[in-house]
Structures are given as structure tokens and as C-alpha cells.
Amino acid sequence: xxxxxxxxxxxAGSSALxxxxxxxxxxxxxxxxxxxxxxxxxxxTAYVMYTVFLSFSLRPEWWLDSKILIGLVAIGVGVxxxxxxxxxxxxxxxxxPERTSRALMPYAYLLPGFGLITLMLLYPTLQTIMFSxxxxxxxxxxxxxxxxxxxxxxxxxxxxxxxxxxxxxVPATVVAIGIVVAVMADKLSRRGESISKSxxxxxxxxxxxxxxxxxxxxxxxxxxxxxxxxLNAVWTSIGGEAQTWLQNDTLKLNSLLLMVILIWxxxxxxxxxxxxxxxxxPEDTLEAARIDGATEWQIFWRVVLPQIKGTTITVxxxxxxxxxxxxDIVYVLTNGRFxxxxxxxxxxxxxxxxxxxxxxxxxxxxxxxxxxPVLVYQVRHFRAEEANS
Amino acid sequence: MTQLAAAEVAExxxxxxxxxxxxxxxxxSDGRSRSYVSMVVMFLLCILWTVPTxxxxxxxxRDRTDASEAGWxxxxxxxxxxxxxxxxxxGVFEGTDIGSGFINxxxxxxxxxxxxxxxxxxxxxxxxxxxxxxKDVLFVAIVAVMVVPIQxxxxxxxxxxxxxxxxxxxxxxxxxxxxxxxGMPLAIYTLRNYMATxxxxxxxxxxxxxxxxxxxxxxxxVPMSVPALAAFAILQFLWVWNDLLVxxxxxxxxxxxxxxxxxxxxxxxxxxxRELLTAGAFISMVLPMVVFFGLQRFFVRGLTxxxxxG
Numbered sequence: 001x002x003x004x005x006x007x008x009x010x011x012a013g014s015s016a017l018x019x020x021x022x023x024x025x026x027x028x029x030x031x032x033x034x035x036x037x038x039x040x041x042x043x044x045t046a047y048v049m050y051t052v053f054l055s056f057s058l059r060p061e062w063w064l065d066s067k068i069l070i071g072l073v074a075i076g077v078g079v080x081x082x083x084x085x086x087x088x089x090x091x092x093x094x095x096x097p098e099r100t101s102r103a104l105m106p107y108a109y110l111l112p113g114f115g116l117i118t119l120m121l122l123y124p125t126l127q128t129i130m131f132s133x134x135x136x137x138x139x140x141x142x143x144x145x146x147x148x149x150x151x152x153x154x155x156x157x158x159x160x161x162x163x164x165x166x167x168x169x170v171p172a173t174v175v176a177i178g179i180v181v182a183v184m185a186d187k188l189s190r191r192g193e194s195i196s197k198s199x200x201x202x203x204x205x206x207x208x209x210x211x212x213x214x215x216x217x218x219x220x221x222x223x224x225x226x227x228x229x230x231l232n233a234v235w236t237s238i239g240g241e242a243q244t245w246l247q248n249d250t251l252k253l254n255s256l257l258l259m260v261i262l263i264w265x266x267x268x269x270x271x272x273x274x275x276x277x278x279x280x281x282p283e284d285t286l287e288a289a290r291i292d293g294a295t296e297w298q299i300f301w302r303v304v305l306p307q308i309k310g311t312t313i314t315v316x317x318x319x320x321x322x323x324x325x326x327x328d329i330v331y332v333l334t335n336g337r338f339x340x341x342x343x344x345x346x347x348x349x350x351x352x353x354x355x356x357x358x359x360x361x362x363x364x365x366x367x368x369x370x371x372x373p374v375l376v377y378q379v380r381h382f383r384a385e386e387a388n389s
Numbered sequence: 390m391t392q393l394a395a396a397e398v399a400e401x402x403x404x405x406x407x408x409x410x411x412x413x414x415x416x417x418s419d420g421r422s423r424s425y426v427s428m429v430v431m432f433l434l435c436i437l438w439t440v441p442t443x444x445x446x447x448x449x450x451r452d453r454t455d456a457s458e459a460g461w462x463x464x465x466x467x468x469x470x471x472x473x474x475x476x477x478x479x480g481v482f483e484g485t486d487i488g489s490g491f492i493n494x495x496x497x498x499x500x501x502x503x504x505x506x507x508x509x510x511x512x513x514x515x516x517x518x519x520x521x522x523x524k525d526v527l528f529v530a531i532v533a534v535m536v537v538p539i540q541x542x543x544x545x546x547x548x549x550x551x552x553x554x555x556x557x558x559x560x561x562x563x564x565x566x567x568x569x570x571x572g573m574p575l576a577i578y579t580l581r582n583y584m585a586t587x588x589x590x591x592x593x594x595x596x597x598x599x600x601x602x603x604x605x606x607x608x609x610x611v612p613m614s615v616p617a618l619a620a621f622a623i624l625q626f627l628w629v630w631n632d633l634l635v636x637x638x639x640x641x642x643x644x645x646x647x648x649x650x651x652x653x654x655x656x657x658x659x660x661x662x663r664e665l666l667t668a669g670a671f672i673s674m675v676l677p678m679v680v681f682f683g684l685q686r687f688f689v690r691g692l693t694x695x696x697x698x699g
Binding site: 056116117120121123138188192198202210264267321324347375378 | 426432456496574
């Protein structure tokens, strides 16, 4: 394999799969069997998949009314069907005349992925933007009325303020704790490092709903003499009075307590990325600083931190995007009551409890606008990185 | 290897010079000095990170009266005086739909993990190894779409899949479709970044040997991309298993509801079935935790190498 590359030289690069350079290659003609077979195959596969899926709900007796059998068949047909569809698609494109085939092949490979992205994300985005200018049943245009409604509502402004608090607090805290953990774990023994990292990483596997169940126990309040909630037990043992924590919005305390849950969940992710970045800092730069008499503290701020800036930003942005969309925790624990609402939860409420498609769409569009700067940053960052590599 | 050798040398030195006890107190086996600050801080953080989950686990094995009278830590401090029971777990399987929710979650999560990977791998292959018009624009679109909140999709998708449209709400198929679509941008991005690090020469020689793109993809690129495929698979599996929004809206509380949706329902009625809630929550977490611990190496490697670029 390496000899081939030596002959052709490294400059071939990505154009290696351009027009075939070998003179002996005869161009393929249209292969009717493949083209027709591919088309028919795709149609039959799609039809079989559709029928089987419908039968799960319409004809459960075909599957002996067994949930487990249906599950297994569903997995098989779903995964296998997708594979077979691709096979026929490939057969179809390969059967076309060589030039057409070569030109079409990349698009055939992109088609399923992009088709779904278009259907699930691009088209809905446009439609949601249109809905935001229509009335509550999306039947008549109302101009900017939905936007003026939401911005005049006290609740929406309070919600927006909460979201800003989440954005200011959570990503920065995750990055800060992530860096502390990464640095400190690096100084432990091998075993200590891997155990402590696993422990801090573990919440990443827990769902937001599961985490809410876990933290309900921590924030619990009981009217009896004994507090079974951990926070109240600690609080009363140092002389405080038992609180219904999640209802207490003094200084946004309840919102902060909800943020604690998300931070608890996300620090592991930040730590893993930051830790590998810190391990990637060249030893000689540290050694040079030590020889110059820098303290560990100075080395961290002046030598390590500048070198892990890129990763730090990546973690920050990733958590930021997640925080903008935070929903589950608030929905499950307070459902936005006691001044803890966030945009995604307010949207859910408008859409389902109030059945107002117009204002709901306007709320999502505000969310979309809020995320646009991040989007622009991501695209620029990507372009800069591609230009470097 | 070299570190191991260095440690051996260091140890031999200790023995020779006779001050081994002093050194071993301040140094680790690999010769770095111990940092007591780090040990204390990390110990405290680990406690903080474990205690909430431990509380849930302990509470799930306590009987109802016991759990409502004293905190879970008292049961740990006085294990023989506490009312331990496995009744909560039995109660969850008999009295709630968590059990069938567990199976539903599996049926939802496995195809919703495998299908997007297959589609994304083909797209990533095209982006990495083929030249075509519009390549840059399309890939930038992927980068942009990764950031778009999935909430934008709900109203149009509820119309499309709802009773007035394809009438698929409540069917596994609807959720597979949505998770496949929502996971696609990140999957393509991740896999393409990984494939870009594979040696181009291998593909070239396959081409010269007369392999078609389809063959090259399956025989060369897929086997070589296993680390990235596995990393994304874990991420997507956790995402789908743990998802509440999509499952709630598109499967609802039908007989196909996932374990997370069932659990959320239990939290809503916490006053009555508190002891069931803890057991149910634990059941919903077991599988993701097993997957996560079993495949942690893959996951970390994927996250830190190709998956997320610094």
C-alpha cells in the first residue's frame, strides 16, 4: 500500500478519486438491469418496511401480540431495511453510465443524511418562523403581534432573565470546575486519577429526569421533625430552619439549585476534554518555566491555560448550547413555577397547555435568534480550522 | 513502558540509598511527588459527586415508613436497625409501566443509534473522499445545523406525523425518524473529522485495485473508523435513552412510552409512590451506566480525538 503512495506522491490528496488516470480503463455503459433492479429494490424495500411498521399497531396478532417479538423485528427491519435501501441505491447509481454515475455518486451518499436533515431541521425551521407570524391556529397572518405579545408579558421577560442567568452561571462554572478537576486529577496516582475521573464522569450517563429524581431527594422538605432531605438535614444541623428549597426564590435561590443539577451532570464532560488537553501540554514548556523559577500557580495561569484555550472554548460553547435549550430539569422539578421558568419550558407550556401555536413559535424564534451568534462563531471557527489544516 | 522502567529505577535507588520510607511517603510509585492538596480536594469532590446518587440507591431499598421517618444516611449508619426491602423494585414492575417502558426504550434506542450512524458514515465518506460541487457549502450547513435547537422542529413535525398527517404518533417509527434526523448533523461532523485523519493512500490503492466506492466504504473505511463509530454510538445511545422531549411528544404515554417518560410520570405523582420513584429511577439508569462504564474507553478516546476538535 505504501509503495503505491510513494509512486503517486503525496500531492494526489483528495483529488485521488477524480477522473481515473489509468488509460486502460474502459468507461462503463448504462446497465439497465442494475438501474431497474436498484429502483425496484428501493421501492420494494420501502414498501415492506412500511407494511411491517404499520402492522405493529394495526395487526399485532401477526406478531403473536408479543411486545418483545415486535421489538426484535422492529430493530431488525429498521436497521436491516436501512442497509438494504442503501445497497439498492448504490446498485442504481453504479448502473448508470460512468460519467453520470461518478457525478451522482457523492449526492447518492449524501441523500439519506441530508434528506433527513432537510425534513427534520431545515424545513421545520422555516415553517416555525412562518408560524410565528400567524395566529394561534396558524390560520391567518398577524404580523408581529405574537412578538409584541410575548415581549409585553411579564412572565416572558422574567423567563428570559432566568435564561440569561443560566447562561452566565452554568457554562463558566462547568469550565472552572472541569479545569480544577482535570488539573488536580493529573497530580494523583494513576489509579486515583482513573477512579476519581470515573466518579465525576458518571453523571453523564444519567438522564435529566433521573438526575431530577436524585436531586428531589436532596432538596426534599418534610413537615415532620426529622428532615429526610439531605440539604435540609445539613441546614437544620447547623441551626437553620428547614426550607422548601425549590419554592424559595429569594436571590433566585431555587433557580441556582436547579443549575447545580446541570453542573453536576456536565462537569464530567468538561473534565474529560480539558484533562486530555492538559496532558497534551508539552512537558518542556513546563520545565522551562520551572527553571525560570515560576511557581506552580504562575505556570498554570501563564503556561498551561494559554495552551488549552481552544479546548476551554469548545467546552464552554458546547455547554452554552445545552443551557440555552435546558428543559427537562425545570419541567420535571418546578414546571416553571416559583419564578424558575426557562424559554424551552415556556415554549412547551404555550404550545400544549395554552395551545397557542403563534406565540409558541415566536418563543422558539427568539431562542433561535439567541443561538445565532453561537452559530456564526461555530462556522467561523470551523472555517479557520480548515484553513489551518 | 518507559515510565514503568523509570519507576523501577527510582525504586532501586531508594533501596540503595536507604531512605526509602521518607521518599515513599512523599512520592508515588512513578516518582512524581504526592500532592496532598489535590488528594483532599479530589476526595471531597468525589464524595460530593457520589452522595446524591448513593442517596437514591439506598432509599430505593428502604421501606416506605422507614424512608419517610429518617434520612437515608441513618440507614447506612445503623444498617441493622433499618427496614431494608426489595419490595420497591417488585412494586415498580407490578404497579407501574416501568418494565415495559424499559423494553420500549431498548426498541427505540437501538435502531435510533444504528440507523443514523449508517447514514452519517456514508455522508461522511462522501465529504472526505469524494470531490463534488457544493461540498463546502453543504458541510458548513452541517456545522450550522448542529446548533439549531430541536424545538424548532416540534410544531411542523407534530403536524406532519400527527393524525392529520401520516398518523405515526405513538409508533416507534416516528421516534426513530426524529432521532435519526436530530442526531445526523453531529454524526456526520464527528465521523467526517475522524475520517479526515485516515491515510488517503489506503483509499487510493483500493481504487487502483479496482474497488468501487461501496466496497471501499464497507471493507476499508468502516473497519478503520470503528473508534469514532463506537464513540458516536455511545453518545447517541445515551442521548436517545435519556431523552424526554421527543419521546414524550411523539410516543406520549401510549403503550410504547419509554422508561424515561414513565419515570417522569412517577415524579409527577411523587406524593403517593415515593418509594416506587426511587426504584424506578434506578432501573432507568442501570443500562446507560453499564453501557457507559463498559465502553468508557471508547467514549473518552472518541471524545478527545476526532469527535470534538479543540
